[in-house]
Amino acid sequence: MDNAHSKYLSAKRPAVFYGWVVIGIGFITLGVIFGLWYSFSVFFLVIIQEFGWGRGIGASIFSIFLISHALTGLLSGYLQDRFGPRVVMPIGAVILALSLIVTSQSMRLWQFYLIYGVLAGASVGLLGFTSHAAFLPNWFERKRGLAVGIAMAGIGFGMLILVPLVERSIASFGWRATYLLLAGLVLFIIGPLNLIFSRRRPEDLHLRPDGDLSGQNRSPARRSMVMKIVDPEWAENDWTLAKASRTRRFWLLLGAFFCLSYSYQGTLLHAISAMVDYGLARDRGAFYFGLLGIAGSAGKVLFGYLSDRFGRERSNTLGAITAALGILCLICSAWILGPLPLFFALFFGLGYGAAAPLLPSIGADIFIGRSFGLIFAVIGIGGGAGGALGSFLSGVLRDTTGTYFIPLIICAVSLMLSCALIWATSPRKIRRMVRIQA
Secondary structure, three states: OOHHHHHHHHHOOOOOOHHHHHHHHHHHHHHHHHHHHHOHHHHHHHHHHHHOOOHHHHHHHHHHHHHHHHHHHHHHHHHHHHOOHHHHHHHHHHHHHHHHHHHOOOOOHHHHHHHHHHHHHHHHHHHOHHHHHOOHHHHOOOOHHHHHHHHHHHHHHHHHHHHHHHHHHHHHHOHHHHHHHHHHHHHHHHHHHHHHHOOOOHHHHOOOHHHOOOHHHOOHHHOOEEEEEOOHHHHOOOOOHHHHOOOHHHHHHHHHHHHHHHHHHHHHHHHHHHHHHOOOOHHHHHHHHHHHHHHHHHHHHHHHHHHHHHOHHHHHHHHHHHHHHHHHHHHHOOOOOOOHHHHHHHHHHHHHOOHHHHHHHHHHHHHOOOOHHHHHHHHHHHHHHHHHHHHHHHHHHHHHHOOOHHHHHHHHHHHHHHHHHHHHHOHHHOEEEEEOOO
């Protein structure tokens, strides 16, 4: 394309900024992938019952899934930086679909470890949170938190729709047939959508972040907020993984991700199991889990928006406190059932929703650049390790103590620790949104 045509494209504001199309595809992709991810909470109960395994053994399958997902994040971050989602996402969809087909035929624990744990986990690493975090923040600056929050809200809708549907499908057709149905959903919807519509960055289409016009054609009158560079020396760095890993902020953010993921994955995997322990039927637990998902979608949009207006640290802390209240409701359900499972779903879902838009936004505020995908993928290994430990240890402690009281208390404490680490990273001291004075 010649320079004259490029200038023509950049001089005209499109009716709909293509970044919102990318966000919409991300919403659908994350909805399906994480609906499948969290549906393991339902598969978990059926599989351990069929094979006579304890909760710790069943949770170990999911722990391997999380570790494989996190480690593959390194590859997905690199591939996203180099090739973009039109290549990475369809490849991930094909591998995931094949993994689910083979999982549906598994008969031994080692087969679940290898096929679902390693292969499905790796393919979700190409399709999931870390992979999207590598390119979605490229499309927005002023509305980064809100936009990423909208895309990540797909996770909650996936939980709302897919988890109850999976429970009904298992009850009607069995868990093996249900995995085959999920494989078809991934292969024939997620792969083609990303192949056709996804893009890596606005510059690929001669656009700018937020749909702004270039040069003097940009119109500050249209804005109420702008991104302020608080620490120009830090922000001007061309961050590479080697350079970022020598900073204190990198390790603090990795630790925050570890603690946050420990809490959320440890709670989410065992939430339905805990509610069944407390006297709820499995389908009722799946219903509340679906409500948790939709509350999470609201939380992703809400806290993404709030983080653009009031700062990442404050919004993250408010979300963590809300989620901790939900965990407290689940703990108390052991003695007073009543509406507490509903309150757990609403409070925990709303607060848990803060993590998805805030972690990529915090990472981008600190380390945005040509290698951000790889940097965030390495930070994501901390999340994978924390989630794997939280899922497995919560199951082991439940088998050992006969109750989820201690595992859930540890999850709540880990959540508060993650808040302290996010404050210590202080992204507000590098970039923050400020209101334009009239």
